[in-house]
Amino acid sequence: MPPEASNRPTIPQIFGAFARIGAASFGGGLVAYLRDALVEEKKWMDEEEFLAALEIGQTLPGLNSVNVSIIAGRHLAGPMGAVAAASGIILPGVLALVVLGLLYDKFRHNPDVAAALAGVAAAAVGLLLQVTLKIGAKQFSNLRDIFFVAATFIMVAFFHVSLPTVLFLVAPIAIILCRPKIQPKP
């Protein structure tokens, strides 16, 4: 249910709240920031509504943080709420990136800057590796899952099989192998 009329935010308030998260969330983990702000601080959603939004956001394509913002914004104020929430979460980071991009363009031929950027790029690889292994830890115990992790990795990284091909050929097999068990009718 949308919040009580007394606690229903206006479109600028929605944009402001999401923009604050979009500007402060250095280092990822946006979904946790969103939960703290929406459920605990503003009380615009309850825990269950937030988890339902996260479930949809994770199931469908797109970034989890943006998807959750869309659903939360819609829940608060319909289509305009969704637009305000999504643009709020996205725009501050884009502005920061434009500044970083301008600096990069200006200084990229400076050997000091190039060396520092090479270090940052290497650190970013380490970050992505850690996130992948952390999420994947659950998958690395079961042989069938390991097979699909390895098959997808090898196809994409070494044979340059395109992503649509992987999703339309491999995903159906993986999903059918996880098909629901037929429950005997009570």
Add this chain to the structure above:
Amino acid sequence: MSDLVRLLNVFCLLSLLAVGGGSAVLPEMQHETVAVHHWVTDQQFATIYSLGQMAPGPNMSMVALIGWQVAGVAGLLVVLVAFYLPSSFLVYGCSYIWDHFKENPWRASVQRGMAPITIGLMLAGVHAVGKTACFNLSHTLPFNLIACTIALAVAAILFAKHINPVLLMLLGGGVGWFFLRGG
């Protein structure tokens, strides 16, 4: 076909293929933007990706910088709209009908079946940026060894300690500045 239309096509498709979050489309994005369309070099792609990790907000907003590189402000806007709008429409629409298929047993099967594929795609993403940043044949061996050490150290520190990754990125920059000059 102008670059703007091509940007729109590529990033709309990536938006709808981004199952399990943005990192899963990283290898496909790199392939399309570097090898197919030559919009950025491998090096620029890896740098733009790492800048995305330094900025607040969704890390895949770094796509905006690819658009900017190709076609200025118009390119930046086209890429942002193309990358975020299609998946957002889908989510908006599905949130209405979610209750109808929330209890469907196949939903759990889809999530269960897709999870290892997402991990495989993310590993391919590590490979896609890693082959430029950490094991690049056009760099010297010491350069690659130092870069690999930075990457593995960052991963190990994050496993051992809950610390803001941006601090580690800055640290990586400092180590790079000190050790990687002239590599």
